[in-house]
Each structure stands twice: as C-alpha cells, then as structure tokens.
Amino acid sequence: MAILDSNQLMGDKRAAFREDLTRRVDGEVRFDTGSRSAYSTDASNFRQIPIGVVIPRTPEAATEAISTCRDHGCSVFSRGGGTSLAGQCTNTGVVIDWSKYCTRVLSVDEEVGTAVVEPGIKLDELNEALSDTGWMVGPRPSTHVSCTIGGMIGNNSCGATAQAYGKMVDSVRRLEVLTYNGIQTWVGRTSDEQLAEILGGDDERADLYRQLCALREHYADDIRRRYPDIPRRVSGYNLDSLLPEKGFDVAQLLVGSESTLVTVLRAEIALVRRPKAHVLAVLGFADIQAAGAAVKKILPHQPAALEGFDSRLVSLEHVKHLAEGALDELPDGDAWLIVQFNGDDPDHADERARTMIHDLTDAGDLDAVIIDDPEQQERMWSAREAGLGATAHQPDGRDTHTGWEDAAVPPERLGEYLSDFQQLLTRYDYGDASVYGHFGQGCVHTRIPFDLTSAGGVAKYRSFVEAAAHLVTSYGGSLSGEHGDGQQRGELLPIMFGERIIQAFAELKEIFDPRDKMNPGKVVHPRPLDADLRWGSDFHPIEPETLFAYPDDDHRFSRAANRCVGVGKCRGHESEVMCPSYRATGEEEHSTRGRARLLFEMLQGPERGGVITDGWRSTEVRDALDLCLACKGCRSDCPVNVDMATYKAEFMHHHYKRRLRPLAHYSMGWLPLLARIAAVAPRAVNALAHTPGLTTALRAAGGIDQHRDIPRFAAERFTQWFRRRPASASHRRGTVVLWPDTFTNNFDPHIAKAAVAVLEDAGFEVEVPGEAVCCGLTWISTGQLDVAKHVLRRTLKALEPALRQGTPVVVLEPSCAAVFRSDLPELLYGDEDAHRLAHQTRTIAELLAERAPEWRPRERDGKAIMQPHCHQHAILGVGDEHELLDRTGLSTEILDAGCCGLAGNFGFERGHYDVSVTCAEDKLMPAVRAADATTSVIADGFSCRTQIAHLAPDRVPRHSVEVLADGIGNHDGDRRGPRAGHLAAAGTAVALTASLALLRHRNKAS
Structure with missing residues (x-):
C-alpha cells in the first residue's frame, strides 16, 4: 500500500x-x-x-x-x-x-546483576524497585524522573554517570524485538557457534542474520576507519557492534536506532552495584576553556562523574532562583567542574578527591571545595541538572533552542574545542549561549538563541549547525554525544561518516524495515533539519486578548502557551508537587506538558496544520484542563515555570463566557457570597443541610460529588468575635492587618483566634477589615475572572489605608496569600495598590521571622508531620514555618508528599473524586497513617486539612498557628466543631437553590 x-x-x-x-x-x-x-x-x-x-x-x-x-x-x-x-x-x-501500562519488572537476577523489564518503566521507578538489592541501572540522564528504559535504549542514553558506567549500549544484554514485517526474536551477543546455528535455519530470522553478516563483511574496514574512538559517539547506527571484536551483538547494534529499525518489546539490562560512598569535589577555574583543559589531568584519577558549567549558567540560575543553596557553595571562579569520586567508605572517597586536588594545585592556583554531606551533594547535582530550564528562556527575552546541544569530542582535546566553539558562536552572534555538559567524556551541552520564526533566522540556524558539524568532525568527534540524530542531525551525518557509511546505514534500514514504515524521515533518508519546525518562517499564532497580564511572557498568551520545552519533569513521581493529575492517571494529556501542547495547538490555526480549530471553545482543551487541580506546582517545579493553573483560569473564563457553566462553578465559585448568607443563621443552615435526603439534593444541585460531606458553618464567624473582644494593650511592634479569609472566617474561626493570640503575644496590634472582603480565589479557580477583578478592586479599596502606610497583611490561608502574591498583580497589572499588597502580604511565620525574630513560642515535646499547601510550596515556601515549629520543641518533618488532591474546589466537583483520592493516597495518606497517634498532623491549607480528615477521620490536622498558640496566656485553644468536609460543597439549605438559579439566569442573560 x-x-x-x-x-x-x-x-x-x-x-x-x-x-x-x-x-x-x-x-x-x-x-x-x-x-x-x-x-x-x-x-x-x-x-x-x-x-x-x-x-x-x-x-x-x-x-x-x-x-x-x-x-x-x-x-x-x-x-x-x-x-x-x-x-x-x-x-x-x-x-x-509504552509508559502507562508496560512498566513491569519481569525478573531480577541478584547474583549476576541483571533485570528483565518492559520498555515503559521509568528509570527512577526501576531503580526504586531495585533499591533493596544493592543494584541499579548505570546510565542516569538528567530526565531520570520521566525517561523510560525503552526510550533510553532507543536513544542510547548516557547522563553524568556514564563516566563510570558507560552509555546504555553498555548496559543492554538482550532485547526482544519486533520488525515491521513481523519477525519477533530475542537478540544479543552472538558467538560463532550460535551464529552458525542461526544461519543454518531457513526462516526469516536466518535470512535477516545472513544479510547482517554480509553487511558487516562489506563495510568492516570502513566502520573501523570512520567511527570515532571516543566515549560519547551516539550518532549513527552501532554498526561497530557487528564486528567480530564486539561479538556480533545485534542487541547493541539496535540500541540508539530511535525506533527506525525495530520495536523493543522487552529488555534484559545489566546492572551495576550502588556505590557505598561518594564525595564531590567542586573546582573553580578562570574560564570554561581552562575548565575543559583540566579534564585530561583529572581523568587519570578515574572519577565516577566529571561535569562542567560556566558562569553564564550560574547567573541564569541565580536570576531564576534555581538551586540557590548549591550556588552559594561554589568556589571562586568563572567556570566550574563537579568531580565525583566513589569509594568503599567516605574516607576512601574523600582521600581520592583530595589526591586529585593536590595533583591539580601542583600545576597552578585552584580554588576547590569538597562536599561530603548527601543533601549538599544533591543540591549541587540539581544545579547541574537545572541547566536546560535555566537556559531555555533568557532574561533579555530571547528564547534558546536545541539544535546543536550535545556534540562530543575527545576529552583530552576539550579545552581546544571549547575555544573554537566559542569563536563560532560569536561569529554567528550566539555568543551569550551558556556552555555546560559531561566534560569528562567531552560532551558539551548548550541551548542557542536561534531565531526560528523568520526566514533569515532559520537560514542562519542551518548555516550554523552545518559549520558546527564540520568543526566537531575536524576534532574527531561526534555530532551527537547523547541526544541522538533523529531529524535534527540525520541530514548532517555524511559530514561525520562519509558516503560509504551512510550507504551502510541505508542498507541496514533496508534489512530491518524495507518498507520504510518505522519512524520514517529520521537517521536514514532524513527530512531536512529546517522542515517541520514548531515555529518556522510562517509562525503566526493567534494572539487573543486576555485578563491575566503574563508579564514574564511579553504580555502574550501565545508565548505563555509556548513556554514548555518538553523535558517531562511533570511526568515524574519522585518528589515535589507537579503534576498530581499525571501521577493519578499516567496520561500525557493530563500532564503539564500535554496541556501546554494542546494550548499551543489551539493557537496555531488551520493554516499551519492546526487540528484544534475552535479556539477558546475547544472541548479538547477543556477536557484536558478539567483534571488540572490548579495546584500551581508547575509554577515552581517545572524547569521553565509553566503556570498551568493560571492558563486554566484564563481558558475557562473565555470558554464559558456568555454560556452556562458547570453547577460547581456557581456553588463553589460563589462560595464567599453564599457563606455570608449562611452566617445569618448558621445553626439553622447546618441543621437543614444535614437533613437526610436534603443533603443528597444539595450536593446534586451544587455539582458536588456524593462522596463528599457538606460542612458545618461555625456558630460565630471570626470577624463577629473580633468586633466584640477588648483591644490589646501591647503594641510595641506596630500594627498588622489579619486577613479574614472565607475559609477561616466561616469554618475555622478558632485558627484566626489563635493567630490573634500569637500576634498580640509577639507585641503586634491586630486589625481586621471592618467590611466584607475576599481575595477572589474561588472565582479565579473557576475562571470567573471579571468577577474576581471586581472583588479584588473592592478589596484593595478596603485595604487602601494599610497599603499606603506599608502595614503588613497577615494571611493564614496559603491559597489566599498566593493569590495576593501572584494572581493579583497579574490580574490587575500596573495597579500600584495591587503590587503593594503583593509585597506586603505575609504568612504569620514570615512576619514573625522578619519583625519579631526573638519571639519564642511555648516549648513542648513530641513529633509532628506537616503537609505544605501546594500554593504555599509554589509561591510562599514553608521554611519560616518549619523553623518556628522547631522552636516549640516539636520535631517536625515537612512531608514531600505532593498534592493532597482536594485542591480547593477540584476534589468536590462531580467526577473528580477518584482522581482526588488517588492523589492523596500516593504519598500523603500513607504518611499520615504511618505516624503514631501522638504525632501532630499540621496542615495550613484548608483543603489539606479537609482531605486528611475525610480520609483519616481519627486524625485532627491543625494549622501551624494553633501549635504556636498553645500555652499562650488567655488563648482558650478552642477547637472546631465537628465537620465533615470542605466548604466547597457549601451552600446553604435556605439560599443555595435560589442563588444557583439566579446566577445561572444572570450568566445566560449576559
């Protein structure tokens, strides 16, 4: 066909x-x-x-x-x-x-050190499964949280550990492969006897091996002559693996073939022993060329890893607040090498590092530090692995791109090559590109500010990579030392290998895939490197008007949608918050990256082959965003700070404009108003809302999942209590405004009372706004941005005196504080009061650390675990909270458990319950259940406390300020009344039905 x-x-x-x-x-x-x-x-x-x-x-x-x-x-x-x-x-x-289901470890031979796996298993997941055996996979790319074993085989992946353990080709023992024509077989190293037996058959496998033998015999001398003898030759097919001296290894031949020859069904991987101890030596040099030149002096010391990076990368990481703890530990210099030494024990590893430093300092001045602490080591590696994220979007507004980011040369010639390469960058006006990489193997990474949106820029890009290919070939190097050829370098392979080897590649492709159906247009008969660009000279995205300002993206939504660079950290499971919906579903479409791709496609239009043609009305984009928890984890955890929560709010605003919204947008989006109505008669509302039969109807009317319970309103709101209490006499530290957020004010007023006790004990005068105010969070999270802006302007007016006087605004609910810090100045961009409020917003721990550092809470014994709110993790941080809790005497562990899964309204909306619970059961709830009964559970987020109480009814999570208030003077420590869940189901039995009807009518009419 x-x-x-x-x-x-x-x-x-x-x-x-x-x-x-x-x-x-x-x-x-x-x-x-x-x-x-x-x-x-x-x-x-x-x-x-x-x-x-x-x-x-x-x-x-x-x-x-x-x-x-x-x-x-x-x-x-x-x-x-x-x-x-x-x-x-x-x-x-x-x-x-392969990454969703084919993720099984089929067998592990602990004596020999091998594992048979399916290709979809992630590297980190496999190493976690092997953790008790003492074995691990040797290669470890920087994308280890998301890269799969099958992808590593297809790409011949490496990483920093390749210095000690080699490339993926060195780890593969056998592969079960399938050709497009249906030949299915295990392949690997083939002895002469095995080869003779195979060739004696009369089946398709025998014919395939006969053709491979003929190919080897015909091109053996060319292969030996043209293949560079360097540690990082990834370009081209591994024809050298067919040579007799390589054991006619068909499995290793197929490693790095990028899905162009076969499909890998299962793989047997050789494992390596986990090092017993290791240390890092960090060396500072005058420039990157000097760092490169030092490599040949370090290699005789046999380091386990040898990485380099320049000051440009460090300055970019400083600007973007990446790996700051590590950057502070760097020795003096303008370029650095990270050298890892393994040993039988820490002293052995340390001795090897010091011997290396001693030998280097004999040749001249050298500033060096040795890092023994595992946490410091992890921070230093994170600084190196943050390279792509740091360099992708430059402060000057220029974006950088792949295209020539992983060439490799003989390590002993690295210093010379870096000098020539820098001159080439300067000649093309790309001189500000940062340089880093696996220097111990001569592999250099960089992202270059190519202009890929104009004809002249694309032509210049082509000219540069062609010149760079000639440069690296002149050094006996490889066009790719790690990332492969694909379409990017396939067209350049003749420069490196010559026409004879290129012909051999074509014949190999013909043997395995005569119909050219396996990933066509890559490596062999490649499509041009300037074709099929995401951008190109015809790039002209739709530029819609937006309500958020997107100041970091030139105030253009199209640039925000194009921010993702695809490294896939959002597809990991190991730590941090991003991306809870992907962790729960395993779906690309429900990862931050997948959603960014859909938004990008939405803005392309049909003239560029766009398949999403209905813009803001797209049901495909809406469905992809539906399971976004708006946790904001990506804003901090994504290497390029994609902010999908903001993009989702923007999309929903336009998608539902002048249309009926989901019921939950009315019940939960308008919660602050409904809570004010309920405050008129909270006891009656609670009684009616929990009447059998009526509860079910209320959930249905509000679009709330039937698994969730309707909450109980406090008998007295915090603001009511505050107005009738006597004023404090101690004002030595000045005045603060305590923000009465909807959640705390209506459902957990005891937390605000605890905050008053702490603030007054620390010497502050506490004021509370005298009128009803709101941060607009519920309207933002449901995409009702016009209402949110109106609410926020009203709030700014109410806070105007405090803002003009520089009075701190203390916010107890992390999600509300995050609105003031991030959403507010982007929704009301240019409003000076909005920017004042962003700068004056404080958590109570931040305020105490800043203005009352000597204040001490009452001491107590015991242990605690703390679940940080996702918005707190992304925008605020929990360092000050941790320090204050430690001052109480509580030994507090800050959980790295990801999102609680409730995420404001998300976990209460009909159809989200299973995903919500799956998120919580990933790490959070196992940690809560594992804590003994005497361990305090602390969660400052209302959603977090509600989810924990819902899934572990025997635990009563507390806000950190409650712990700080324990034992203070007249603080009565009153507890919340019994409640079953989150406000978001909320509504009042009296007003909900009428309010929903009114709002739906108003929306339809508008």
Whole structure:
C-alpha cells in the first residue's frame, strides 16, 4: 500500500483503520484531536501531528498494533517519556506510548546483576524497585524522573554517570524485538557457534542474520576507519557492534536506532552495584576553556562523574532562583567542574578527591571545595541538572533552542574545542549561549538563541549547525554525544561518516524495515533539519486578548502557551508537587506538558496544520484542563515555570463566557457570597443541610460529588468575635492587618483566634477589615475572572489605608496569600495598590521571622508531620514555618508528599473524586497513617486539612498557628466543631437553590 501517514490516510480509510486497531489491540486507541495534539512534539524543535495514539497494555498488544498498522500500510514509532531533543518522537504515523501500562519488572537476577523489564518503566521507578538489592541501572540522564528504559535504549542514553558506567549500549544484554514485517526474536551477543546455528535455519530470522553478516563483511574496514574512538559517539547506527571484536551483538547494534529499525518489546539490562560512598569535589577555574583543559589531568584519577558549567549558567540560575543553596557553595571562579569520586567508605572517597586536588594545585592556583554531606551533594547535582530550564528562556527575552546541544569530542582535546566553539558562536552572534555538559567524556551541552520564526533566522540556524558539524568532525568527534540524530542531525551525518557509511546505514534500514514504515524521515533518508519546525518562517499564532497580564511572557498568551520545552519533569513521581493529575492517571494529556501542547495547538490555526480549530471553545482543551487541580506546582517545579493553573483560569473564563457553566462553578465559585448568607443563621443552615435526603439534593444541585460531606458553618464567624473582644494593650511592634479569609472566617474561626493570640503575644496590634472582603480565589479557580477583578478592586479599596502606610497583611490561608502574591498583580497589572499588597502580604511565620525574630513560642515535646499547601510550596515556601515549629520543641518533618488532591474546589466537583483520592493516597495518606497517634498532623491549607480528615477521620490536622498558640496566656485553644468536609460543597439549605438559579439566569442573560 502507498498509505503512509496522517496526511494520506483520510476519511473512511482512517475510520476503518481506527476501528480495526480498537478491535484487535488490548489497549487504548485514540484518534481524537486532543491526543494527537498532545503527542505532536517532544522536547525538540519539531512538530508533526500523528494520525493516532496506541497505548498497549502488554507487549503482545503492541505486536498486534504493529500488525494492524502493517495491514493498513501506516507508519509507526515508539515513545517512552517523550523527552527526545532531536525529533525522534515526532512523526505522522501511529505513536505507541509504552509508559502507562508496560512498566513491569519481569525478573531480577541478584547474583549476576541483571533485570528483565518492559520498555515503559521509568528509570527512577526501576531503580526504586531495585533499591533493596544493592543494584541499579548505570546510565542516569538528567530526565531520570520521566525517561523510560525503552526510550533510553532507543536513544542510547548516557547522563553524568556514564563516566563510570558507560552509555546504555553498555548496559543492554538482550532485547526482544519486533520488525515491521513481523519477525519477533530475542537478540544479543552472538558467538560463532550460535551464529552458525542461526544461519543454518531457513526462516526469516536466518535470512535477516545472513544479510547482517554480509553487511558487516562489506563495510568492516570502513566502520573501523570512520567511527570515532571516543566515549560519547551516539550518532549513527552501532554498526561497530557487528564486528567480530564486539561479538556480533545485534542487541547493541539496535540500541540508539530511535525506533527506525525495530520495536523493543522487552529488555534484559545489566546492572551495576550502588556505590557505598561518594564525595564531590567542586573546582573553580578562570574560564570554561581552562575548565575543559583540566579534564585530561583529572581523568587519570578515574572519577565516577566529571561535569562542567560556566558562569553564564550560574547567573541564569541565580536570576531564576534555581538551586540557590548549591550556588552559594561554589568556589571562586568563572567556570566550574563537579568531580565525583566513589569509594568503599567516605574516607576512601574523600582521600581520592583530595589526591586529585593536590595533583591539580601542583600545576597552578585552584580554588576547590569538597562536599561530603548527601543533601549538599544533591543540591549541587540539581544545579547541574537545572541547566536546560535555566537556559531555555533568557532574561533579555530571547528564547534558546536545541539544535546543536550535545556534540562530543575527545576529552583530552576539550579545552581546544571549547575555544573554537566559542569563536563560532560569536561569529554567528550566539555568543551569550551558556556552555555546560559531561566534560569528562567531552560532551558539551548548550541551548542557542536561534531565531526560528523568520526566514533569515532559520537560514542562519542551518548555516550554523552545518559549520558546527564540520568543526566537531575536524576534532574527531561526534555530532551527537547523547541526544541522538533523529531529524535534527540525520541530514548532517555524511559530514561525520562519509558516503560509504551512510550507504551502510541505508542498507541496514533496508534489512530491518524495507518498507520504510518505522519512524520514517529520521537517521536514514532524513527530512531536512529546517522542515517541520514548531515555529518556522510562517509562525503566526493567534494572539487573543486576555485578563491575566503574563508579564514574564511579553504580555502574550501565545508565548505563555509556548513556554514548555518538553523535558517531562511533570511526568515524574519522585518528589515535589507537579503534576498530581499525571501521577493519578499516567496520561500525557493530563500532564503539564500535554496541556501546554494542546494550548499551543489551539493557537496555531488551520493554516499551519492546526487540528484544534475552535479556539477558546475547544472541548479538547477543556477536557484536558478539567483534571488540572490548579495546584500551581508547575509554577515552581517545572524547569521553565509553566503556570498551568493560571492558563486554566484564563481558558475557562473565555470558554464559558456568555454560556452556562458547570453547577460547581456557581456553588463553589460563589462560595464567599453564599457563606455570608449562611452566617445569618448558621445553626439553622447546618441543621437543614444535614437533613437526610436534603443533603443528597444539595450536593446534586451544587455539582458536588456524593462522596463528599457538606460542612458545618461555625456558630460565630471570626470577624463577629473580633468586633466584640477588648483591644490589646501591647503594641510595641506596630500594627498588622489579619486577613479574614472565607475559609477561616466561616469554618475555622478558632485558627484566626489563635493567630490573634500569637500576634498580640509577639507585641503586634491586630486589625481586621471592618467590611466584607475576599481575595477572589474561588472565582479565579473557576475562571470567573471579571468577577474576581471586581472583588479584588473592592478589596484593595478596603485595604487602601494599610497599603499606603506599608502595614503588613497577615494571611493564614496559603491559597489566599498566593493569590495576593501572584494572581493579583497579574490580574490587575500596573495597579500600584495591587503590587503593594503583593509585597506586603505575609504568612504569620514570615512576619514573625522578619519583625519579631526573638519571639519564642511555648516549648513542648513530641513529633509532628506537616503537609505544605501546594500554593504555599509554589509561591510562599514553608521554611519560616518549619523553623518556628522547631522552636516549640516539636520535631517536625515537612512531608514531600505532593498534592493532597482536594485542591480547593477540584476534589468536590462531580467526577473528580477518584482522581482526588488517588492523589492523596500516593504519598500523603500513607504518611499520615504511618505516624503514631501522638504525632501532630499540621496542615495550613484548608483543603489539606479537609482531605486528611475525610480520609483519616481519627486524625485532627491543625494549622501551624494553633501549635504556636498553645500555652499562650488567655488563648482558650478552642477547637472546631465537628465537620465533615470542605466548604466547597457549601451552600446553604435556605439560599443555595435560589442563588444557583439566579446566577445561572444572570450568566445566560449576559
């Protein structure tokens, strides 16, 4: 058949193909616009819309998918973490995504040190599964949280640990592979006897091996002559693995073939022993060339890792507040090397490091530090791994790109190469590009400010990479030392290998894939490196008017939607907050990266091949954003600070403009107003709302999941209590405004009372706004931005005297504080009072650390665990809270448990309950249940406390200020009354139905 891809398989043929896949494949088959958009690109410069996505549940299901593709003549390619930088994971055929289901460890041989795994398992997950055995996988790319073993095999991945353990090709023992034509077999190193036995057969496998033998014999001398003998040659096919001296290893031949030859079904991996101890030596140099020149002096000391980076990277990380703790530990210099030494014990590793430093200082001045502490070491490695995020978006507004980011040369010539490479960058006016990389193996990383949106810029980009290819080849180097060829470097391979080897590559492709259906256009017969660009000279995204200002993106939503660079950290499970919906679902579309891809496609328009053609009204984008918890974790955890919570609010504002909204947007979005109505008669409301039968009706009317309980309003709001209490006499530290947020004021007033006790004990005069005020959070989170802006302007007016006098505004609810710090100045950009409030907002711990550092809470014994609110993690931090809690005598552990899953209104909306609970059960609730009964559970976020109480009814989580208030004078320590859940289900039995009808009518009429 002539049918190749999504551009040619149209209409009825496309429908028949989809139906056939759905019928035959045990897995998920997706030809919808949203899925195709989510998989349209990887971490490279390229963009191609696939015809569809197949997510197999087993390798056998993937085999059936490829068989079906063969029957319909459609091309196919595999994808793991989707973090490739050379375009390997973009094409127009069928994507097979292995990362959701095919993640099993099939066997581990602890004596020999091998593991048999399915290709979709993530590197960190596999190493975690191996943690009790003392073994681990050797290569460790910087994308270790998200890269899969299959992707590492396809790409021949490396990472910093390749200095000690080699590339992925050195770890692969055997592969079970499938050709497009249906040959399925295990391959590996082949002895002469085994080869003779295979060649004696009369099946397709024997014929394949006969062709490989003939290829080897024909090109053996060329392979030996043209392949550079360097540690980081990743470019090209591994034809050298067929040589007799390499044992005719077909598995290693196929490593790095980027899904262009076969599909890997299962893999046997050689493992390495975990080092017993290691230390880091950090060395400072005058410039990056000097650092590169020092490599050849360090290599004889056999370091386990040897990484380099320049001052440009450090300055960018300082500007972006990345890895700040590590940067403070750097010795003097303008460029640095991180050298890791392993040992049998810490003293042994330390001795090796000091010996190396001694030998280097004999040759001249050298500033060096040795880092023994594991936490400090982790911070230093995080500084190195933050390179891509730090360099992607420059402070001067220029974006940087891949394209020439991983070339490698002989390590002993690295200093010379860096000097010539810097001159080349300067000649092309790219001289401000940061340089870093795996210097011990001669591999240099950089992101270059290519202009990829104009014809002249694209032509200059092409000219540069061609010149750079000639430069690195002149040093006996490799076009790629880590990231592979794909479409980015496939066209340049003749410069490195010559025409004879290129012909050998074509013949190898013909042997395994004669129909050119395996990831076509990559490596062999490559598409041009300036074709299929995500941008290009015709790039002209839609520029919609927005309510948020996007000051870090040139005030353009299109730039915000283009902020993601695809490294896939949002697809990890190891730590931090991002991305809870991906952790719960394993779906690309429900990762931060997947949603960013859909937003990017939404703004392309049909003239650039965009498949999302209805803009803000897109149901595909709406569905992808539906499971976004708006936790803001990506704002801090994403290497390039994608802020999906803000993008979601913006989208929902436009999507539902002049349309009826989901019921929950009315019940939860308008909660502050409904709470004020309920305050008129809270006891009656509570009684009615918990009447059997009525509760169910109220949940249904408010769009609330039936698993959630309606809360109980406090008998007296905090603001009512505050107005009738006597004033404090102690004002030695001045006045503060205590913010009466809706959550604390209406449901947990005892927390605000505790705050008053603490603030007055510390010597502050406490004021509370005399009129009803709100931060607008619930309207922002439901995308009702016009209302939110109105509410915020009203709030600024009420706070005007305090703002003009510089009075601190103390906010107890972290999500409200985060609104003032981040959402407010971006919604009311340019409003000076908005910016004043952003700068004057404090948590109570921040205020005490800043203005009452000598104040001490009453001491107590015991242990505590603290769950940071997601917005607090992303915007505020919990360092001051941790320090204050430690002062009480409580030994407090700050949990690294991700999002609680409730996330304001998210966990209460109908249809979100399962995802909400899955998020909580990932790490948070196991940690809560593992804590003994005497351990205090602390959570400053109302949502966090509610979720914990819902899933562990025997625990009563507290706000940190309650702990600080224990034992203070007249503070009565009153507790909350019994309540079953979060305000968000809220409404009053008296007013909810009428309010919903009124609001829906008003929205429809507008």
